Amino acid sequence: MVENRPIxxxxxxxxxxxxxxxxALPIWITLVAASHDEIRMLQxxxxxxxxxxxxxxxxxxxxxxxxxxxxxxxxxMLFNSLAMAMMISxxxxxxxxxxxxxxxxFKFPFRMGFFWMIFITLMLPVEVRILPTFEVVANLGMLNxxxxxxxxxxxxxxxxxxxxxxxxxxxDEMLESARIDGAGPMRFFWDILLPLSRTNIAALFVILFIYxxxxxxxxxxxxxxxxxxxxxxxxxxxxxxxxxSPQWNIIMMTAFLAMLPPILVVVGMQKLFVQGxxxxxx
Amino acid sequence: xxxxxxxxxSPLPYLLVAPQIIVxxxxxxxxxxxxxxQSLLIEDAFGLSSEFVWFENFAxxxxxxxxxSTFWRTAxxxxxxxxxxxxxxxxxxxxxxxxxxxxxxxxxxxxxPYAVAPVLAGALxxxxxxxxxxxxxxxxxxxxxxxxxxxxxxxAMGLVIGAAAWKQVAYNFLFYLAAMQSIPRSIIEAAAIDGAGPVRRFWTxxxxxxxxxxxxxxxxNVVYAFFETFGIIHVVTQGGPASSTTILVYKVxxxxxxxxxxxxxxxxxxxxxxxxxxxxxxxxxxxEKKVEY
Numbered sequence: 001m002v003e004n005r006p007i008x009x010x011x012x013x014x015x016x017x018x019x020x021x022x023x024a025l026p027i028w029i030t031l032v033a034a035s036h037d038e039i040r041m042l043q044x045x046x047x048x049x050x051x052x053x054x055x056x057x058x059x060x061x062x063x064x065x066x067x068x069x070x071x072x073x074x075x076x077m078l079f080n081s082l083a084m085a086m087m088i089s090x091x092x093x094x095x096x097x098x099x100x101x102x103x104x105x106f107k108f109p110f111r112m113g114f115f116w117m118i119f120i121t122l123m124l125p126v127e128v129r130i131l132p133t134f135e136v137v138a139n140l141g142m143l144n145x146x147x148x149x150x151x152x153x154x155x156x157x158x159x160x161x162x163x164x165x166x167x168x169x170x171x172d173e174m175l176e177s178a179r180i181d182g183a184g185p186m187r188f189f190w191d192i193l194l195p196l197s198r199t200n201i202a203a204l205f206v207i208l209f210i211y212x213x214x215x216x217x218x219x220x221x222x223x224x225x226x227x228x229x230x231x232x233x234x235x236x237x238x239x240x241x242x243x244x245s246p247q248w249n250i251i252m253m254t255a256f257l258a259m260l261p262p263i264l265v266v267v268g269m270q271k272l273f274v275q276g277x278x279x280x281x282x
Numbered sequence: 283x284x285x286x287x288x289x290x291x292s293p294l295p296y297l298l299v300a301p302q303i304i305v306x307x308x309x310x311x312x313x314x315x316x317x318x319x320q321s322l323l324i325e326d327a328f329g330l331s332s333e334f335v336w337f338e339n340f341a342x343x344x345x346x347x348x349x350x351s352t353f354w355r356t357a358x359x360x361x362x363x364x365x366x367x368x369x370x371x372x373x374x375x376x377x378x379x380x381x382x383x384x385x386x387x388x389x390x391x392x393x394x395p396y397a398v399a400p401v402l403a404g405a406l407x408x409x410x411x412x413x414x415x416x417x418x419x420x421x422x423x424x425x426x427x428x429x430x431x432x433x434x435x436x437x438a439m440g441l442v443i444g445a446a447a448w449k450q451v452a453y454n455f456l457f458y459l460a461a462m463q464s465i466p467r468s469i470i471e472a473a474a475i476d477g478a479g480p481v482r483r484f485w486t487x488x489x490x491x492x493x494x495x496x497x498x499x500x501x502x503n504v505v506y507a508f509f510e511t512f513g514i515i516h517v518v519t520q521g522g523p524a525s526s527t528t529i530l531v532y533k534v535x536x537x538x539x540x541x542x543x544x545x546x547x548x549x550x551x552x553x554x555x556x557x558x559x560x561x562x563x564x565x566x567x568x569x570e571k572k573v574e575y
Contacts, residue, residue, distance in 0.1 A: 008380070008480055013381070016378060019373075019377075020391045023392055023451060025410075029406070029417060033409065042415070045415075046416070046417055098298040098301070099301070101298060102298035102299045103299065105289055106288055106289050106292075106294070106298075107288050107289075107290075108292075108296065117311070118306060121306055129314050129317050129551060130535065131317065131534075131538045131544065131547060131548065131551065132313035132314070135313075136309060136313055136316075137309075151305060154305055154309075155305045157306075160302060186294075214397075214398075214399035214400070214402075216399060216400065221539070232401055235405045236405075239517060248409065248415070251405075251409075252409065255405050259397065259402050262399075265397065266397040267390060270389075274460075
């Protein structure tokens with residue numbers, strides 16, 4: 001700080017604490033709602049302080065019947081979300097790494113053509129081409145499968161673009177000395193490029209994991225089999241059934257479970273997260 | 283673009299780009315071109331035959347009162363979301379930049395909503411504002427405001443804007459704080475020696491110096507409000523009441539999957555694509571050039 005003004009310091013902390021409280025309020029209400037029993041959650045006003053049923057609700061949500069008898073258990077949905085998020089992040093990183101490697105380190109006909117083809121995809125989010133993409137996936141018989149959930153979301157250039165930037169900053173001497181020592185292209189890729197871009201890969205993984213976990217519209221369209229439901233999309237169905245039989249404690253517990261993994265990733269790997277965010281968007 | 287030192291041509295690079303190119307072709311190029319093609323067709327009600335009609339779908343959209351009002355609504359929605367989340371983030375970042383000890387703690391406590399899926403943000407807000415149970419309608423009732431976003435279009439709009447802005451504050455805060463922390467301390471100190479107080483310094487130094495970040499964030503926030511808020515709207519209002527919260531991307535989904543008007547929906551997709559491309563180009567120009575003073 002530049003000067004010492006006790007009142008200003010006080011106001012600073014006051015505003016920040018208020019800001020944090022405002023941002024955290026929805027989560028607080030979720031947690032409180034997830035810790036009361038069903039009956040209490042039907043009386044207005046709803047409680048503002050935590051109750052004692054958190055563990056019971058957690059058990060009932062994870063392994064119990066959940067909302068209604070015929071629904072997919074929540075642990076299964078969590079698994080589906082995890083599978084989708086992992087396939088999207090690992091898949092996208094893998095194909096982007098090798099294509100960026102090819103574009104930066106090889107000279108071959110149509111190199112720039114390929115680059116522009118990939119680059120165009122930077123621009124269009126899946127939402128705007130949703131109908132025809134759905135048709136393609138249906139024709140390939142990939143509805144209700146993990147492949148259908150993940151591969152169409154891999155088709156975008158952000159990661160390729162980022163790795164290209166990273167590779168361009170690696171000094172040419174690396175390749176020269178590797179070649180003098182007799183290393184071929186794949187040896188160079190494995191032993192020099194990959195270790196050098198390790199933190200970039202980790203940072204991108206954090207961003208892609210959150211992106212994959214939080215997908216909503218796409219899984220909603222292509223999964224009709226309830227066994228393939230992801231946890232994020234299950235909230236919608238639960239809210240709809242809440243109009244007949246409101247079990248807000250279970251619904252809010254599910255919402256809490258759905259946002260917990262990505263929040264843990266952001267908070268636990270904050271440094272990588274910040275790095276990934278600033279690298280992929282710029 | 284290409285390394286000065288590189289490997290000689292061989293089949294290997296083709297194998298390396300092949301997975302990405304195949305995925306791009308099958309799940310990107312082909313669907314996008316299909317959207318373009320379909321936007322020029324009109325299908326009959328049973329989907330049995332379709333007729334090539336050139337730009338009739340677009341002409342129909344231009345005459346469609348509902349579509350035009352959706353356009354206008356989307357503009358209002360996204361500018362309010364961008365304005366609200368950016369100004370809250372700017373204020374918080376301005377104060378967090380002053381904190382000597384514990385700045386990282388505040389950052390941790392403020393950035394996690396980035397990880398919350400839009401649809402979950404919507405679910406939390408719709409619960410807080412549930413007309414019979416929610417905590418806010420309860421308090422609003424005390425001061426004489428009847429809250430029911432299922433009936434009142436303005437309240438519904440306010441609710442989706444609030445949820446969308448709440449989620450985006452984290453992102454904007456992160457970029458604003460990083461921008462402010464990269465301002466050289468000597469500039470701020472010089473102004474302090476000249477007698478400028480904290481508020482004055484914020485307006486005359488910090489704000490102009492972080493303007494590149496502001497431009498960048500405007501584009502990002504508008505893109506966010508245009509596309510990623512689908513989940514919020516789908517879960518909170520489903521575009522209602524009386525389509526008072528239907529924005530462009532929701533209408534594409536609604537007309538295509540619910541209304542089964544494939545041509546019209548495809549034409550809307552094409553318009554959206556053009557908007558995204560324009561915004562991306564604008565963003566790249568700003569990021570490349572940077573607005574400098």
